Amino acid sequence: MSEEKKTIKISPIKKGTVIDHIREGQSLKVMKILGLTETVVKDVVSIAMNVESSVGKKDIVKVENREIGSDELDKISLISPETTINIIRDYTVVQKKRVQLPERIKGIVKCKNRNCISNQREPIEPEFKVMSGEPVNIKCIYCEREMKEEEISENIV
Secondary structure: OOOOOOOOOOOOOOEEEEEEEEEOOOHHHHHHHOOOOOOOOOOOEEEEEEEEEOOEEEEEEEEEOOOOOHHHHHHHHHHOOOOEEEEEEOOEEEEEEEOOOOOEEEOOEOOOOOOOHHHOOOOOOOEEEEEEEOOEEEEEOOOOOEEEHHHHHHOEO
């Protein structure tokens, strides 16, 4: 008796974004970055978690009728620097890119130091220098407080 392999497929999207190669267990944080956990979602959103791939396990998020912006890409790069973004139009991938961890992060992460000048009532945007990409580590340019991956994801604005 032969064993038949069963697969579960997520249906293709006509137009939108596929966020692939998300670090295992990080898809819900990507959903939060995209604002898909706080509002009523009218378009189809598919999430696949702990999917087997050639390099281990990964998560995938598909969002119909939405192309994500550069601020969202920068935020995603902080929690999963190896993520790829596929822009889909008429069921075809028209653009594929890997997120890029920038050298500087400005205005998308707040400093965890409550006494930092960027957390006071000053007209200063929080700004960080990326110290390393694996694991992600950033340093506030004002108070020099360092933040690691989990702290970063908790402080994304």
